[in-house]
């Protein structure tokens with residue numbers, strides 16, 4: 001079980017405050033979603049967590065050890081980003097796999113081979129000449145097969161096509177159940193991956209807006225679905241985050257708890273009540289116009 005402790009973390013780039021006073025801790029087996037709008041500081045946070053760059057304030061500890069310039073602590077963290085951009089043309093898929101195998105003490109070679117086959121990755125081809133999607137698949141393969149105690153996917157799988165992304169989600173969930181560890185997934189495709197999250201971190205303009213269990217967030221409101229006119233009448237006076245209409249059916253995302261009287265009323269008039277979608281909550285919490 002690996003503990004991550006982040007206290008008062010700050011990172012400035014000249015006059016730009018990419019992160020300000022970020023504090024949270026993660027421990028145990030978790031798939032944690034890291035959400036934030038463009039420029040919120042996700043990549044900066046993940047780079048510091050992996051020891052790729054140094055913070056300008058605060059502390060980051062993995063199992064009680066600082067990660068920056070600490071090979072033992074940094075070895076516990078595998079951060080997956082784009083693969084293949086920085087490598088020289090002669091480097092093949094197999095070369096990168098061999099390199100990762102040497103670097104990662106928990107490397108599972110049989111699992112790596114299985115993933116390479118699943119993503120149909122040509123082992124002898126140059127990594128640089130792979131399509132963007134295949135390079136993403138290579139990154140995902142390295143991250144999963146690393147079995148690092150802290151494995152981080154920084155939007156690295158978003159270049160995969162839909163069938164490959166869903167295969168990645170299923171594989172990730174099954175693998176974390178079998179080989180417990182902490183996984184952090186940063187994403188913009190929230191709904192697609194939300195069901196995997198146990199915890200959610202939301203960054204907004206470099207600050208941690210919230211760190212909460214995903215189930216608690218889903219219970220922060222309700223999706224009210226039914227005949228449009230009935231939904232409209234039911235939601236009068238409630239805070240509606242968004243609405244979707246399909247023919248005569250409407251789904252309204254309502255923020256805030258519904259008391260028992262309201263829930264009974266919903267049943268009486270034939271409305272369905274479901275947990276709030278994380279994506280709607282995220283948009284609500286971080287909206288403030290395009291930036």
Ligand SMILES: Nc1ncnc2c1ncn2[C@@H]1O[C@H](COP(=O)(O)OP(=O)(O)OP(=O)(O)O)[C@@H](O)[C@H]1O
Pocket residue numbers: 013016017018036037038039040041042043044045
């Ligand atoms: N090397 C750098 N030099 C200067 N500013 C930087 C650097 N890296 C990041 N920043 C700035 O820090 C802020 C946070 O950037 P970061 O890439 O961490 O955000 P992000 O949440 O990952 O964004 P996105 O979702 O768009 O990838 C931005 O304002 C960005 O311009």
